[in-house]
Each structure stands twice: as structure tokens, then as C-alpha cells.
Amino acid sequence: xxxxxxxxxxxxxxxxxxxxxxxxxxxxxxxxxxxxxxxxxxxxxxxxxxxxxxxxxxxxxxxxxxxxxxxxxxxxxxxxxxxxxxxxxxxxxxxxxxxxxxxxxxxxxxxxxxxxxxxxxxxxxxxxxxxxxxxxxxxxxxxxxxxxxxxxxxxxxxxxxxxxxxxxxxxxxxxxxxxxxxxxxxxxxxxxxxxxxx
Amino acid sequence: xxxxxxxxxxxxxxxxxxxxxxxxxxxxxxxxxxxxxxxxxxxxxxxxxxxxxxxxxxxxxxxxxxxxxxxxxxxxxxxxxxxxxxxxxxxxxxxxxxxxxxxxxxxxxxxxxxxxxxxxxxxxxxxxxxxxxxxxxxxxxxxxxxxxxxxxxxxxxxxxxxxxxxxxxxxxxxxxxxxxxxxxxxxxxxxxxxxxxxxxxxxxxxxxxxxxxxxxxxxxxxxxxxxxxxxxxxxxxxxxxxxxxxxxxxxxxxxxxxxxxxxxxxxxxxxxxxxxxxxxxxxxxxxxxxxxxxxxxxxxxxxxxxxxxxxxxxxxxxxxxxxxxxxxxxxxxxxxxxxxxxxxxxxxxxxxxxxxxxxxxxxxxxxxxxxxxxxxxxxxxxxxxxxxxxxxxxxxxxxxxxxxxxxxxxxxxxxxxxxxxxxxxxxxxxxxxxxxxxxxxxxxxxxxxxxxxxxxxxxxxxxxxxxxxxxxxxxxxxxxxxxxxxxxxxxxxxxxxxxxxxxxxxxxxxxxxxxxxxxxxxxxxxxxxxxxxxxxxxxxxxxxxxxxxxxxxxxxxxxxxxxxxxxxxxxxxxxxxxxxxxxxxxxxxxxxxxxxxxxxxxxxxxxxxxxxxxxxxxxxxxxxxxxxxxxxxxxxxxxxxxxxxxxxxxxxxxxxxxxxxxxxxxxxxxxxxxxxxxxxxxxxxxxxxxxxxxxxxxxxxxxxxxxxxxxxxxxxxxxxxxxxxxxxxxxxxxxxxxxxxxxxxxxxxxx
Numbered sequence: 001x002x003x004x005x006x007x008x009x010x011x012x013x014x015x016x017x018x019x020x021x022x023x024x025x026x027x028x029x030x031x032x033x034x035x036x037x038x039x040x041x042x043x044x045x046x047x048x049x050x051x052x053x054x055x056x057x058x059x060x061x062x063x064x065x066x067x068x069x070x071x072x073x074x075x076x077x078x079x080x081x082x083x084x085x086x087x088x089x090x091x092x093x094x095x096x097x098x099x100x101x102x103x104x105x106x107x108x109x110x111x112x113x114x115x116x117x118x119x120x121x122x123x124x125x126x127x128x129x130x131x132x133x134x135x136x137x138x139x140x141x142x143x144x145x146x147x148x149x150x151x152x153x154x155x156x157x158x159x160x161x162x163x164x165x166x167x168x169x170x171x172x173x174x175x176x177x178x179x180x181x182x183x184x185x186x187x188x189x190x191x192x193x194x195x196x197x198x
Numbered sequence: 199x200x201x202x203x204x205x206x207x208x209x210x211x212x213x214x215x216x217x218x219x220x221x222x223x224x225x226x227x228x229x230x231x232x233x234x235x236x237x238x239x240x241x242x243x244x245x246x247x248x249x250x251x252x253x254x255x256x257x258x259x260x261x262x263x264x265x266x267x268x269x270x271x272x273x274x275x276x277x278x279x280x281x282x283x284x285x286x287x288x289x290x291x292x293x294x295x296x297x298x299x300x301x302x303x304x305x306x307x308x309x310x311x312x313x314x315x316x317x318x319x320x321x322x323x324x325x326x327x328x329x330x331x332x333x334x335x336x337x338x339x340x341x342x343x344x345x346x347x348x349x350x351x352x353x354x355x356x357x358x359x360x361x362x363x364x365x366x367x368x369x370x371x372x373x374x375x376x377x378x379x380x381x382x383x384x385x386x387x388x389x390x391x392x393x394x395x396x397x398x399x400x401x402x403x404x405x406x407x408x409x410x411x412x413x414x415x416x417x418x419x420x421x422x423x424x425x426x427x428x429x430x431x432x433x434x435x436x437x438x439x440x441x442x443x444x445x446x447x448x449x450x451x452x453x454x455x456x457x458x459x460x461x462x463x464x465x466x467x468x469x470x471x472x473x474x475x476x477x478x479x480x481x482x483x484x485x486x487x488x489x490x491x492x493x494x495x496x497x498x499x500x501x502x503x504x505x506x507x508x509x510x511x512x513x514x515x516x517x518x519x520x521x522x523x524x525x526x527x528x529x530x531x532x533x534x535x536x537x538x539x540x541x542x543x544x545x546x547x548x549x550x551x552x553x554x555x556x557x558x559x560x561x562x563x564x565x566x567x568x569x570x571x572x573x574x575x576x577x578x579x580x581x582x583x584x585x586x587x588x589x590x591x592x593x594x595x596x597x598x599x600x601x602x603x604x605x606x607x608x609x610x611x612x613x614x615x616x617x618x619x620x621x622x623x624x625x626x627x628x629x630x631x632x633x634x635x636x637x638x639x640x641x642x643x644x645x646x647x648x649x650x651x652x653x654x655x656x657x658x659x660x661x662x663x664x665x666x667x668x669x670x671x672x673x674x675x676x677x678x679x680x681x682x683x684x685x686x687x688x689x690x691x692x693x694x695x696x697x698x699x700x701x702x703x704x705x706x707x708x709x710x711x712x713x714x715x716x717x718x719x720x721x722x723x724x725x726x727x728x729x730x731x732x733x734x735x736x737x738x739x740x741x742x743x744x745x746x747x748x749x750x751x752x753x754x755x756x757x758x759x760x761x762x763x764x765x766x767x768x769x770x771x772x773x774x775x776x777x778x779x780x781x782x783x784x785x786x787x788x789x790x791x792x793x794x795x796x797x798x799x800x801x802x803x804x805x806x807x808x809x810x811x812x813x814x815x816x817x818x819x820x821x822x823x824x825x826x827x828x829x830x831x832x833x834x835x836x837x838x839x840x841x842x843x844x845x846x847x848x849x850x851x852x853x854x855x856x857x858x859x860x861x862x863x864x865x866x867x868x869x870x871x872x873x874x875x876x877x878x879x880x881x882x883x884x885x886x887x888x889x890x891x892x893x894x895x896x897x898x899x900x901x902x903x904x905x906x907x908x909x910x911x912x913x914x915x916x917x918x919x920x921x922x923x924x925x926x927x928x929x930x931x932x933x934x935x936x937x938x939x940x941x942x943x944x945x946x947x948x949x
Contacts, residue, residue: 021400057346058346059341060347158347193303
């Protein structure tokens with residue numbers, strides 16, 4: 001009996017840690033973007049949504065942006081009507097935290113195309129989705145189901161050209177648009193650990 | 199056009215980032231991007247022979263707060279990589295990683311290193327390599343993180359000479375000590391992994407449990423953990439949960455998350471254990487068997503798993519142990535302790551003190567039986583008191599986190615010098631050079647002072663008997679002590695006191711039975727002669743202690759001899775002028791003080807440097823190829839290497855201060871028939887020198903249920919079979935008798 005209880009709690013804890021599960025509805029969240037606007041995930045129901053966990057100084061993210069690969073993906077997908085949400089869960093005390101003004105400047109400097117950059121310095125959204133690293137990507141279907149959770153591509157390096165790698169997000173979106181099932185729905189995310197407020 | 203611009207800027211960024219220069223744009227903002235890690239390449243040899251394997255140590259020294267990553271970085275991060283540029287004929291093996299730490303937070307746990315880590319890489323040299331000097335180069339790339347992460351890389355190089363004679367480099371010792379921190383396989387442990395439940399979803403819990411194969415003493419595991427190797431299709435989460443399980447020594451639950459494909463059939467990683475065995479890090483490769491409820495002993499999985507890991511399933515072993523009844527309990531151990539203490543009385547170490555005891559009895563026998571009983575009791579108190587002190591030392595050592603060993607105080611040079619001085623004084627006292635009374639007055643009122651002399655003398659005899667007993671072990675004593683060392687303080691104290699009772703019991707019994715005293719000769723003039731004669735065995739003990747000190751001090755030990763002579767001279771002046779003299783006592787005292795102070799400052803401190811041992815040279819003093827055996831120095835790697843080659847291994851744990859080792863075991867091993875047998879079996883002979891009680895050897899001895907030396911192991915030819923522990927030599931056993939035991943074990947090892 002005691003074993004059963006322990007097991008149950010362990011698995012609950014485990015599943016709670018992975019509050020999102022591919023194939024299930026993606027949990028709704030509320031956040032504030034760097035322009036002060038309140039964003040709900042449910043605002044975008046009916047559209048394909050890509051969520052990117054972001055850290056301005058993480059070498060892995062930086063490599064994607066410095067090479068321009070990430071901006072290219074964002075622009076290409078935006079042209080297809082995809083919603084792109086950047087979630088920055090770095091806590092306020094950390095070096096890599098960006099105030100809304102700094103973030104707006106960075107968005108312009110780096111030529112980022114995104115529907116919204118959400119300031120998640122409390123870490124609520126990050127914890128809700130079990131985000132572990134930056135970059136960590138999520139793709140949500142038009143009906144709100146999570147279809148992809150994991151790394152942006154199969155090349156966990158902080159240098160080199162990401163365009164040479166297989167981009168799981170692009171592939172998943174293409175499959176969704178073509179009405180096909182998403183083949184690779186879960187991979188191990190790579191990158192820097194998220195600087196949560198702990 | 200845009201594409202070209204992009205590519206160009208990408209190349210530029212590539213060039214910049216791969217150099218990790220400060221030229222990063224202000225996005226990196228403000229902090230110095232110089233490396234926070236210093237990387238060096240060290241080699242274990244200055245010169246190596248073609249065909250040899252040497253070890254390269256890639257040393258990463260991180261600034262405080264910065265860390266680098268393990269081969270499995272965990273939820274985030276990047277493992278350090280080494281890209282070798284080696285001349286032809288040299289090949290580098292996989293990196294051997296020391297055990298990492300876990301970094302929080304728990305949701306994003308990573309594995310890595312802080313402060314410093316040395317990654318070990320075996321380099322194999324081709325046998326046809328030409329002589330000369332070669333350049334070994336490598337590019338080391340890593341990710342260093344504190345609040346931010348910075349990828350970095352650095353070129354390192356080292357030079358190596360190829361020649362006819364191998365020569366270690368100055369870094370060989372450091373490399374060796376880092377090598378010893380690398381987890382290895384351990385056949386003494388039976389460990390297995392199984393799923394706890396049927397698969398459902400992409401998260402599943404895994405149970406890892408294990409027990410020790412040879413359970414000759416109680417092993418207690420306080421903490422256990424599992425560090426998984428990296429894998430693409432699944433992730434073993436960092437959180438570890440301890441699971442109560444009466445059938446295994448440790449049992450943990452890990453959560454496994456699957457990304458793609460099927461659930462893994464096999465997991466690999468490091469099991470880390472901490473407990474009565476000290477620290478142990480075991481490399482494991484475990485097939486994952488189907489689920490069962492935790493705590494049940496399931497029927498054995500198919501035998502393929504057994505041959506795979508070379509180890510029987512945990513449940514089988516536990517049943518086997520229950521059959522042989524090899525689970526010791528405290529009362530049994532106490533019985534062993536008592537018998538062991540009893541036998542100690544006839545071990546060569548304690549015999550000189552016996553003579554004193556007999557003397558004491560005879561001189562007291564003329565007084566009242568009550569007096570005799572009291573003295574017997576005081577002797578016992580002296581013994582028990584000393585054992586209490588020993589127990590306290592063991593408890594203290596273990597509380598400090600080190601492994602304790604029986605006889606370990608002989609590894610301390612200060613102890614050795616003090617004991618040698620003490621025994622010298624006892625010998626001089628027996629020779630009649632001075633009297634050992636507390637009051638300074640000699641035998642005036644025979645009744646009173648003899649009584650006082652008797653009491654303090656009896657106590658002191660008890661202490662001396664215990665101190666001299668420690669370099670000896672006896673049968674029954676070894677398992678009792680081995681058991682004690684792994685237990686609670688209370689158990690340690692009770693077992694030690696029981697040994698003391700065993701040691702003191704003959705005299706207590708004798709003193710309680712005055713009838714037996716009738717068999718002792720009547721006191722007379724012979725007593726004086728007997729007393730002087732007993733000084734000589736004491737002197738022999740001094741010589742033995744002196745020779746032990748030689749291994750600590752080398753040729754400096756000459757000054758210890760000088761100090762002892764000065765001491766003897768001072769003792770004579772004390773006896774002659776202070777005790778027996780009438781006038782000029784003051785001057786005599788002054789001279790004595792000058793002699794002692796001068797002897798201490800000049801001989802002990804200045805010349806002998808009595809607190810420092812000489813640098814440990816190789817163990818040639820112990821490992822002289824006598825009897826034709828080619829002793830190699832023991833190390834866990836040497837054992838593993840020999841076993842991997844399918845050779846049986848003979849290991850002799852010995853120390854220069856260990857009387858049983860040198861009197862019985864050494865002559866038994868180093869003779870023609872044993873060496874012939876070893877050659878015939880193509881066996882490897884390893885010598886583990888415990889003289890300075892190095893912790894690595896203390897740990898190893900405790901793994902086999904021993905408390906100290908001697909310990910002789912025979913590893914059979916079959917790499918999967920467990921080691922055979924040879925029984926302790928009994929006191930009356932001649933070397934020839936022990937030799938038979940060794941030959942018999944070697945016979946069994948050949949199959």
C-alpha cells in the first residue's frame with residue numbers, strides 16, 4: 001500500500017514536471033509582452049503557434065541569431081501566418097534579464113520577427129511548459145494541441161551554421177500545413193539552463 | 199546577394215565565436231570574455247617505449263563559480279571535447295571522466311565540474327615507433343558557465359620522447375591520483391535495473407538496486423545515486439528517490455523520459471555509493487528487465503543477463519547468502535572478539551609483556567590474595583582503558599570521513615618514535631638502570647611503595663600490552679574488527695572492549711585463583727636476574743620498531759638511534775644520581791634536562807625531522823624479488839588489467855610494521871613452490887604496501903571484510919569470478935602450513 005502511494009506521488013510529481021504532453025492540449029497561459037500588452041495563448045486559437053524560449057546571452061541562442069538562421073525561420077513562418085511567441089523566462093536579478101526598453105531595442109537590432117516577446121521573468125510560463133533550456137521549442141496546432149516539444153534542430157552546437165541542420169520546427173509546421181501527422185514530435189532540447197527565479 | 203551577405207557574416211561570426219575572443223558585440227555586454235578556464239595538457243611519462251600505453255591528463259582549472267560539463271552534461275550544457283592531432287603511430291582512446299557533481303536546479307540538473315578536473319586519455323604507442331621526440335597536440339573545446347555560458351576552446355600541446363627506457367614525468371603522480379577518481383567496474387557488486395511498471399505515456403519509473411556479492415561483514419550504504427550516460431532517445435532525470443528495500447543494500451528510483459523509439463533495453467552510467475565502505479563509484483552497464491514490485495525477490499531472468507554483466511541477479515545472491523548463513527550478528531562477533539583477544543596473548547608482539555606480567559605476579563604472590571586480585575584487576579583496567587582509547591581513535595577517524603584500519607597508528611612516524619622511546623625506557627628499567635616509581639623514592643617501605651609500584655606498574659603493563667598488540671592480528675580478530683569498523687560507535691566500543699577482556703582474561707583468572715600461584719616459583723634472587731633477562735626481549739622490540747622507522751625515515755633513522763643513546767645516558771644519570779644518589783641531585787637534574795632537550799632539538803627535530811616521513815620511493819624494500827616472485831605494485835588498474843588478460847592475480851597486503859605479515863605470510867609466499875606455481879599459471883603478483891596506511895588501500899581492505907594486514911587475495915583466472923580471501927594465519931601456524939593454503943587457493947584459481 002505504502003509503495004503504491006509513493007509510486008503514485010512520484011509519477012504525479014513526474015508528470016507535473018512535464019505538465020505538457022505531446023498530443024494533449026497545450027495549457028493556456030497569460031503573460032505581458034515587452035510593449036505592455038497582455039497576451040493569452042488562447043488569443044491565437046485557430047492558428048499554428050510556435051513558442052521559443054529565449055535568453056539574450058546564451059551562446060546557443062546567440063549562434064542562431066548571429067548567423068541569421070533564427071530570423072530567417074521566423075520571417076518565413078510569419079509569411080505563412082504562423083504565430084511566433086518568444087518567452088524570456090530569465091529572472092530579474094540575472095545578468096541576462098532585459099527590461100522592456102532593452103528588449104525592444106534588442107528586437108530591433110537583431111531584426112527579430114515575432115508576434116510577441118513575452119517577459120516571463122517570474123518563470124511561470126517556463127515552469128508550466130517544463131522549459132529547461134534555451135532554445136526550447138513548442139509547436140501548437142490550430143486546435144490547440146501540442147504537436148512538437150523539444151530542440152529546434154538536431155545540431156546542439158553553440159557555433160556553426162544552423163541552416164545545415166535538420167530544423168524540427170520548420171518540418172513540424174510544414175507537416176501541419178500539408179495536413180500530415182508530425183513525425184518527430186519530441187526531442188531532447190539543448191542549450192543553456194534557464195535562469196529561473198529560484 | 200542576400201544569401202552571400204548572410205554567408206559572409208555567418209563566416210565572420212563563426213570565426214569570431216570559435217575564437218571566443220572579447221570581440222563579441224555588446225549583446226554579451228560588459229563582462230570579460232577571456233577564458234574563465236585554464237587548460238593544460240600533462241603526460242604521465244617524459245620518455246616512453248614503443249608499444250607502451252601512457253596517460254594524458256587534460257587539466258581544466260575553472261575560476262570560482264564557473265563550471266564545465268561531464269560527458270553527459272545533463273539537461274543543458276555541452277560536454278568538453280578533445281580533438282587530437284597526433285603523429286602517426288599514436289592513438290588516443292576515449293576520455294575517462296572523473297565522477298562529476300550535480301548542479302541545481304532540480305528541473306534543469308546538469309552534471310559537471312567546479313574548480314578543477316583532469317580528464318584522462320590513454321594514449322597507445324605503436325610498437326614500431328621510431329625513437330625521438332614527438333609533439334602531441336590537441337584542441338580542447340568546452341562550455342563554461344556561471345550566470346552566463348561561454349563556449350571556448352584552446353590548443354594545447356606536450357612533448358614526448360620515445361626511447362628504450364620508460365621514464366615517468368613529474369606529473370605522473372597527479373595523473374595517477376585523478377585516475378583513481380575515475381569510476382570503474384566492480385565485480386563485488388551485483389546491481390540490476392528494472393522497470394517499476396508497464397509503460398504508459400512517455401514517462402516511466404526505473405528501479406536500480408544492488409547488493410554486495412561477498413557478504414563477510416555487514417555493509418551499510420548511507421547514500422546511493424546514479425549518474426546516467428547521455429542518450430538521444432531518452433533521458434534519465436536527475437532526481438533520485440531512495441526506496442526502502444530489505445533485499446538489497448541500496449535501491450533507488452529514477453524517472454525516465456522517452457523522446458522517440460522504444461524504451462531502452464539497457465542503461466549505462468555510474469552508481470555512486472557512500473557508507474561503511476567509504477566512497478565507491480561503479481561503472482555499470484545494466485540490461486533493464488521487466489517490471490516487478492519493489493521488494494520482492496523475483497525469479498532470475500534468463501541466464502543471458504548473467505553472462506552479459508558477469509554477475510548473478512541480486513535476488514539469487516541474497517538467497518545464497520541466507521543459505522550459507524554468512525550474515526554475522528553482534529553476539530557472534532563479540533565471541534570472535536573475545537577469542538581473538540585471548541589468542542593475542544601468545545602472538546609474538548605481546549610475549550615480552552607476558553614476561554613482565556609473570557614477574558609481577560611472582561613478586562606480588564607473597565602479599566595477600568586480595569592484593570593479587572586487585573593487581574590483576576588493575577592490569578585489566580589498563581588493557582580496557584587502552585582499548586577504549588583505540589576505539590575512540592577509530593570513531594574519530596571514521597567521523598572525519600576516513601576509513602580506519604587496525605594498526606594504522608603505526609603509519610604515523612610520531613607515534614613510532616614515541617613508542618620506540620617508551621620501549622627503550624622500559625628495557626632500561628628492566629636492566630636496572632633506573633627505577634620506575636612515581637614518588638622518586640626507591641624501595642624503602644617495601645609494603646607501601648611496592649604496593650603503589652604494583653598498582654601503577656600493573657596499569658602500565660596493561661597499556662603497554664595493548665599498544666604492542668596492535669601490529670599483530672589473530673584469527674577471529676580480523677572478522678570481528680572488520681565488522682566493528684563498519685558499525686555504530688556503540689558497537690565499535692563494545693567489540694574493542696571485548697577484545698580487551700580476552701587479552702586480559704588469563705591474568706584476571708590467574709589472579710583470582712591463588713591456588714594456581716603455587717605453581718609459580720618462590721620469589722628469590724633469581725627474580726633480579728629474570729628481570730634483567732626480560733630486558734632483552736624488550737630490546738628486541740626496540741630493534742624491530744627501529745627497523746620499521748627505517749621505512750619512514752630512510753637513512754635519517756641514524757639520528758633516532760643517537761637520540762636513544764642520549765636518552766639511555768640521561769636515564770642512567772637519573773638512576774645513578776637522582777634516585778640512588780644523595781647529593782648533587784640538582785646538578786644531575788639539570789644535566790638530564792640538557793641532555794633530553796638537546797637530544798630532542800638536535801637529534802629529533804633538526805636531524806631526524808621526526809614528524810616528516812621521507813618521500814615514498816617504490817616499495818622495493820618490501821617487494822624484493824625474493825623467492826623468484828616478481829612483485830608488481832598493487833593498484834586497482836593493475837588488477838583490472840591482469841584480469842582482463844585472463845590471468846589469475848595474487849595480491850599481498852602487507853606492512854613493514856606488521857609482525858604476522860613478515861613472520862608467517864612473507865616466508866610462506868616467497869618460496870620456490872609458490873613462485874613456480876605462479877609462473878606456471880602465468881599469474882600476476884601484486885604487493886599492496888600498507889606501511890603508511892594509504893586510504894586507497896584501507897578502503898580496498900575493508901571491501902573484503904578485513905580490518906588490517908595481513909590480507910592475501912587470489913583472483914581466479916575467470917574474470918567473472920569473485921576473489922578468494924585467504925584465511926588469517928593462526929599464531930602457531932608455521933609458514934609451511936600457510937604455504938599449503940596459498941598453493942591450494944592458487945590451484946582453485948586456475949579453473
